[in-house]
Amino acid sequence: MIIEILRGDITSLDADAIVNAANCTLLGGGGVDGAIHRAAGPELLECCRRIGPCPTGEARITPGFRLKAKWIIHTPGPVWHGGSRGEDDLLRSCYLNTLALAAGKGCRTVAFPCISTGVYGFPKERAAALVLRCLSSWAGPLPEKASICCFSEADEAVYRRQAEILEKKL
């Protein structure tokens, strides 16, 4: 799978699926979750009401409604509590469960936000290293490409730095 790091607003991307860093209620919130609900329209909330709640680390899929993306995959990331409450495994599960759902719908391209590293407080460098390793380990034929959509220049720099470190190790 090709891994791409880009900067932008995930709601404007033309991927087969975009990923929402949701909370367990699936009823919307702040940050990227709020932006996705605003851009997709009220049909999204209606749909999420029927499929929620969703445990941390799992994922649920809905149509993209008014977005360019055909699908939205909602995955509640872990809240950071210092690292001893399974946060790493839960974050990895978010990405892997999302990829499995995307593959099941025939998605060739999936765009991820930086799950858990906003309000949920997961350390950014640690998350980036984990996510890059996790995406690199994906062996299925689909999706063909995973884009990491960073909202800030600083987040993009974190990912580029971690990608460099990993490439040296691999």
Ligand code: ADP
């Ligand atoms: P969490 O609660 O999982 O930490 P947040 O929404 O607080 O989720 O933050 C996750 C990431 O999403 C942060 O890096 C934040 O900068 C980013 N973000 C916020 N709005 C957007 C957007 N429109 N597109 C892409 N990323 C966004």
